[in-house]
Amino acid sequence: MLAIIALIIIPLPAALLDVLIVINLTLSMNILLITLFTKSVLEFSSFPTLLLFTTMFKLSLNMASTRLILTAGSAGQVISAFANVVTGSNYIVGIILFVIIMIVQLAVVTNGTGRVAEVSARFTLDAMPGKQMAIDSDLNSGLLDEKQARKKRDDLQREADFYGSMDGASKFVKGDAIASVLIVLINLIGGPIIFAAGGKMSIVQALSQFGKLSIGDGLVSAIPSLLISIASGVIVTRSANQTSFGATLSGDLLRNPQLFRIVAAILLILSVIPGFPFIPFALMGIVMFAGSSLVERNTVQQTQAKKRQQQQLELKKKRTKQEPEESVASFQVEPLAIEIGYGLIPLVDNTIENSLMDRIVSIRRQIAKELGILISPVRIRDNLYLDSNGYSIKIRGNEVAKGKIYPDKFMIIAQNDGHFPFKGIPTKDPAFHLDALWINAQDKEQAELQNFTIIEPLTVIATHLKEVINKHAPELLGRQEVKKLLEGIKGQSGVVIDELIPDIMRLGEVEKVLQNLLAEQIPINDLATILETLADYGTITKDAEMLTEYVRQALKRTIAAQYADENKTINIVTVHPRVEEMVAQNIQKTPTGSYPILKSETVNQILTAVGKVQQSLLVKDTKFVILTSPKIRLVFKKLISMNYPDIAVISLNEVPNEIKIVTVGTIEL
Template sequence: MNYSDVIISFMVVAVIGLIIIPLPSTILDFLIIINMTIGINILLITLFTKSVLEFATFPTLLLITTMFRLGLNISSTRLVLTQGNAGHVIDAFANVVAGNNYIVGAVIFIIITIIQMVVVTNGASRVSEVSARFTLDAMPGKQMAIDADLNAGLISEDEAKKRRKDLQREASFYGAMDGASKFVKGDAIAGIIITLINLLGGILIFSISQGMGVGEALDTFGKLAIGDGLVSQIPSLLISVSSGIIVTRSDDDSTFGSAIKKDFFPNPLIAGIVACVLFIIALVPGFPKIPFFIMSGVFGFIAYKKYEKEDLEEQRMVERRQELLLLQKEKELEEDDSVSSFQVEPISIEIGYTLIPMTDDSIDNSLMKQIINIRKQCAHELGVLLTPIRIRDNLQLGPNDYCIKIKGNEVARGEIYPSKFMVINPENDQLNLDGIPAKEPAFGLDALWIDEHDKDVADIHGATIVEPVTVIATHLKEVIYSNTAELLGRQEVKHLLEGIKDKYNVVIDELIPEIMRLGEVQKVLQNLLKEQIPINDLVTILETLADYGTTTKDVEILTEHVRQSLKRTIVKQYLGEDGVLRVITLHPEVEELVSKSTQKTTSGSIPVLKPETITQLFDSINGVHQELTTQNVQHVILASPTTRLTFRKLISYNFPALAVISLNEVPNEVEIETVGMLSL
């Protein structure tokens, strides 16, 4: 049993009881102090929260505290009108704030009420309304970003579920705050009415029934009404300020104090200029010199400490770079002159010197950890165990450049800024950000490198924000997936077979070396990977090779047999959301033409067609493909089993992402829908 639920339930019911049950002044004093304590505590909580989700119960708590204050108002009004006294706390507030002049107290009460209603509550309500709308508008983009991180292997399934849930909770929070702010405004209006009732009711009741003079009654109940109003409105103002703070907070994983420290003094030059301006003002005749000199000295000291800190960080970065270079040189000196020492790596990354800190394994989101996740995802999705990816610094590269090499040859290059964030597709009229135009290296999308202080603006408008390490990791993942076949050597194939040999030794012993050599198995696996077909169902692949390897040694024919055995795996990735396979068919004339022009060479089956025929065919493919892509229709080309491979080779260079499957590779239970036809 959760005792906290029981306690809270009794407390909420007790708040309603305050409206009905008369309270002695002693208990009322204690409850008023509790009300003030709650207001101070809520204000401090909002200052120390890092995200609105850490205080998601605030809208409900706002309602309960409002009802609690109104209950206290009613209890104090009952005491004022019946006894002419409302306890020590209200009396103390009346005497301390108002002094001997209740008119001063009334003015202060009115000012506090106006500040709460006109400034704080209205502003918080408007911010909540706008934040709720922007949060809802940005939800599809943020959902896509979460799905992209999940697909890239940067986050786990549990983390993705948590982020989606937090996104929904954030939208619900701002929507609830939009309505909850009306409670505070109503509370302020009720406070004004109750204060007037205390003043007028007390004067009428005690001057008529108790024989008190009008002047004495006005003095007595003027102070009591103002004291009661201040006791109620001050906690209400604290909670109103708390609501304004929490809805205007940006989700930057830092407390309010830490964010102010970082944002208020971003550049030592700014603090230095402020110090100089204050110093010059102090020299002007007629201005008070000491306060201006003091503030000038304070800002001068802040500027000096900021410059000192930046110099220290730059020095540490240089020292860190020198240490890494020294360790690299020492490691190279320790290596012997064996053959393996000068062989190229299957895949490696070279980085400029400003990117070296990103490889530090001690930080949470380092490049090393991202690479580990990519290797795991590659093994899970494609069934390939990659060799460790080596990272080297290269002084010949630009400070922000990196390049990806496969077997010592550069295949991709990019430029990132470690201190900035990439905003993808910033073509939004509402965005007006300064940054460095760029292209997202993995997919070639328009992008912009922005500073951290512009990150919240881009996030509010639904732009996709990517960290620098994620940019490299995504680019590396795409390069790996495009060149997996080249990375699968005989050693890697042997490693895969040894991994399943304990459970499936029969099929391996039957196949290798009696029916096929290891190199022939490697060629089949490479053919599958070239068309993005996973090889994690090794048992089915090996059994199919064992079945047909005795009748043919042609690797292409064996690959086609394996594809038919993996038909569910192949078709699954091309099905639409409704489970329908949408295909582009070949006109019989095209089928016959490709079939007749196929020639067998040492590099496999290739079509020999006239250039003008190829141009006509490519124009037809491009027209249908572009139209379906514009309509966001996922599709493949469906060919006969005899022409599938030849046709795929024909279009592979011009349309590498367009899959070609045969009728034999479509399971019987899959529904096929024709969405186009290729003809000459």
């Protein structure tokens, strides 16, 4: 404000006046654009005060330019440019244009702005008590907290203050327009009098010179004033819809494409009426028809977007309603899950043929057929912390296996010599830990010709997953899964189920027996036989291990079929009687099961003997099982399971009469 007052007092050179006039024009343009992009009057609450500053700044420039005009007979290049471009050689035309601008500003824009601001201020003040009561009601009902309610009250008060201030500030704009007219008259009258009386110019020359300068000065000040007047009208007529003027206008005008077609039809009709110019009307009609098509397409897209948004909102509401029921399940770990790196995400795409999802569905069916258990759906999620080509298999949130595959390569398994005639990435088959190599796709055909076993990336991860499920099957079988299994066969075995549960055994005891069977890879798909056996012996003992042995004996054909060859022969390794006697005499029963209590030297000797037999038979490529007496079968299996988990141990009672046995070795100390 001090600088503005200084402009009034201190004479300015013409060059500096040009710069300040351009600044004034730029400022008015910015103010207009700000009001167009403002979503709420509160975003530009300083506008009434800013009007005072812009008015004073513009008037100070008027006074500075008037001083130059009356003293030097010129007022800089900007005013001269406006005078020459607008008036040309006839300053009377400039005076008429200036008068029209002033009429528009005073009678239309300023007058209307003042009236709108006055009415808005009155209605805002009248509505304040009701709005404050609504805020208090929302606060009491819990829809708003104290901080939000205070902010809404402050915004309401600021809005009322704004419209009240605009009612008065519009008078600045009106007074500015009147002052501009008076200053133009002063320049137009005072300049010729001063210069003609002083003999510097003739009266005709003075009227022409100062007529142009006065109109140029008036236009330079009138145009920024008009822009600011328009800005005032825009901001006081803004609707409280929290969108910018452009978004509101486009939404209102482009809502109905049918209106464009009606207007286009009228224009085309006018174009063919004699006497009317054809090209302007026809061109505009075509443009309106094209605009209607674009608007209709945009309307369809917006409708579809709103429909999707509504569906998402309904789904969100549905989830919100279910939240109390699902809140506990939402943070529970899944029984079985696979986490993959971002490089493997395309393998999960359901749109491609034979995706990872399809493989998992196939694996669940195979497991159900081979082991007789129902695997719950496998959760697949991406993990940015994994290697891009890595994956991790988790059971109940804990990693049990991991691997790495390359979607654009193929895995080949090493042959007997262990040599790979290809360049690639050395690796181990994750399921069976065999030496392998990842080769490029162009080497696949050559590898087939050399009889290498070629495995696709999806097959690698699918085989690994199946192996993990087989190994950890007991962990994946819980009471819920057992209940589903029993409900599935209730139609054909309802009698034995009703007899067994809960009178003889509880569901958890049946679950333990089934887990014991799965721990040694015995399928439980013959549930009828298993339940019949448990019903028979469940009244005699509640020991899960003893009941498991009884069930194994009942499933002897199923067990023997796993290890017999096509000639119905099983290769067995016997346990020396002295070793059997030693193990039998050192069995300790605990609440968690039976365990061998042997000296560490004796355990090492037994494990060494098992290792020697296994090594000798592996050289001959002979598959075998260890055959023991029923009394020590389970304990002997526990004894060697830490070192030799893949060696099966069966008892004499688990070998049917029709199966032949061939002794291929003996475990002795």
